[in-house]
Amino acid sequence: MSETIVMKFGGTSVADGERIKNAARRIVAAHEKGARVVAVLSAQGKTTDQLVAAANEISDRPDPREMDMLLSTGERISCALAAMAIHDMGQQAISLTGSQAGILTDTSHTKARIVEVRADRIEEALNEDKIVLVAGFQGVSTNRDVTTLGRGGSDTTAVAVAAALKADVCEIYTDVDGVFNADPRIVPNARMLPMVSFEEMLEMSASGAGVLQLRSIEYARNHGVPIHCRSSFHDRTGTLVVSEEQTLEHALVTAVTHATDEARVTVRGVPDRPGVAGEIFTKLAEANINVDMILQNEPEGGEHPAELSFTVPRDDLTGALDTLNAIDEFDAVESNTEIGKVSVIGAGMRSHPGVAAKVFTVLGEQGINLEMISTSPIKISCVIAADRVPDAVKALHEAFDLGVAVEDATGDFRPVAP
Numbered sequence: 001m002s003e004t005i006v007m008k009f010g011g012t013s014v015a016d017g018e019r020i021k022n023a024a025r026r027i028v029a030a031h032e033k034g035a036r037v038v039a040v041l042s043a044q045g046k047t048t049d050q051l052v053a054a055a056n057e058i059s060d061r062p063d064p065r066e067m068d069m070l071l072s073t074g075e076r077i078s079c080a081l082a083a084m085a086i087h088d089m090g091q092q093a094i095s096l097t098g099s100q101a102g103i104l105t106d107t108s109h110t111k112a113r114i115v116e117v118r119a120d121r122i123e124e125a126l127n128e129d130k131i132v133l134v135a136g137f138q139g140v141s142t143n144r145d146v147t148t149l150g151r152g153g154s155d156t157t158a159v160a161v162a163a164a165l166k167a168d169v170c171e172i173y174t175d176v177d178g179v180f181n182a183d184p185r186i187v188p189n190a191r192m193l194p195m196v197s198f199e200e201m202l203e204m205s206a207s208g209a210g211v212l213q214l215r216s217i218e219y220a221r222n223h224g225v226p227i228h229c230r231s232s233f234h235d236r237t238g239t240l241v242v243s244e245e246q247t248l249e250h251a252l253v254t255a256v257t258h259a260t261d262e263a264r265v266t267v268r269g270v271p272d273r274p275g276v277a278g279e280i281f282t283k284l285a286e287a288n289i290n291v292d293m294i295l296q297n298e299p300e301g302g303e304h305p306a307e308l309s310f311t312v313p314r315d316d317l318t319g320a321l322d323t324l325n326a327i328d329e330f331d332a333v334e335s336n337t338e339i340g341k342v343s344v345i346g347a348g349m350r351s352h353p354g355v356a357a358k359v360f361t362v363l364g365e366q367g368i369n370l371e372m373i374s375t376s377p378i379k380i381s382c383v384i385a386a387d388r389v390p391d392a393v394k395a396l397h398e399a400f401d402l403g404v405a406v407e408d409a410t411g412d413f414r415p416v417a418p
């Protein structure tokens, strides 16, 4: 049987008419080589941000169901326009909403999870030799409402469709050449990684490398979907996300990542009795709030109430504060949005001590205060002041020698100064 390819184009790659036509040309070229092609498109440029802003102008707490009705429109526009472009190139194409494409999700509006992909309608169209365009980032819930999959969710649509079709590859076309060992917008001499393991990519996405949505990596790992993240502006190979056995080297440190879209919540006067933390985090989980780092200051001697701090995505801050204030058992609930997180990731860390020490020393030398720390076997994350994030990323990238190597006059390779 002929090859099946899922090609996903991100917002920048379909930002205007010319770029939609470019994406359409690529899609048509793959189809003309004999592949069965499904393209998943994002909303054009900053459309989703504009829709979010429009909702916030109307309401402080936009109704989540209606938010999803609104947000899902952006990707539909891209798909309809791309289908028109493909028709003009002499091929048959059909655009489908997430719901029409059979993307079934749970009911958690604005961050729904895909529970199943019923791909028969996509299959039918492919069997009729059509190119299928699927609106990314959306689905239909078990309650028959339109849902969206969280920011960056078109990546997950693409991977889920690729898994359902048992596609040969899921190509993620974006505005950078692939996955880099730091965000190239902050570190100009960051290096593209030809291969990265699922484990490392999971940690990278979870700690802020927005180039691939975290859930898309989870889904790809669980269903064995090969991902190729590459540029929509040229034909060079990008980054392959592969199993750990397939990666060539196990670098001590693979990448430095950062996030500036989180907030810290501090709860003062937490009653000092067993089970309180359980109650607090159960309520937060019931409100569908993802808590990341947690820090508890134990009261000395057990007489004074404890203090609890944790980080949440900034989009969840209002929900977290509403949830905690409703408990009404604490002295104060405070929040800080001026925080950032910087992380160092590497599978080699498992077997080499000393990485944490070096991270803390490097940040200390920059005069950067560590507000919270968390670790996994292959990651160290630090919460710092938001305005120090670029300095922290650059300093760590340099300290671990992650810059692009160039041949100098003596024939030796050395990292390029940023």
Ligand code: ADP
Pocket (backbone or CB within 6 Å): 009, 010, 011, 012, 013, 042, 152, 173, 174, 175, 176, 178, 179, 180, 181, 182, 183, 184, 185, 208, 209, 210, 211, 212, 255
């Ligand atoms: P798309 O619209 O194609 O989905 P995104 O904006 O979601 O694109 O992701 C691409 C962006 O991710 C890049 O422009 C880059 O600034 C950012 N980025 C952050 N970390 C990394 C990284 N480690 N490697 C590559 N890009 C990264």
Ligand code: ASP
Pocket (backbone or CB within 6 Å): 010, 011, 042, 043, 048, 049, 074, 136, 137, 150, 151, 152, 153, 154, 155
């Ligand atoms: N348009 C959505 C967003 O901006 C989804 C995506 O682009 O993946 O988050």
Ligand code: MG
Pocket (backbone or CB within 6 Å): 010, 152, 155, 210, 211, 212, 213
């Ligand atoms: Mg994206």
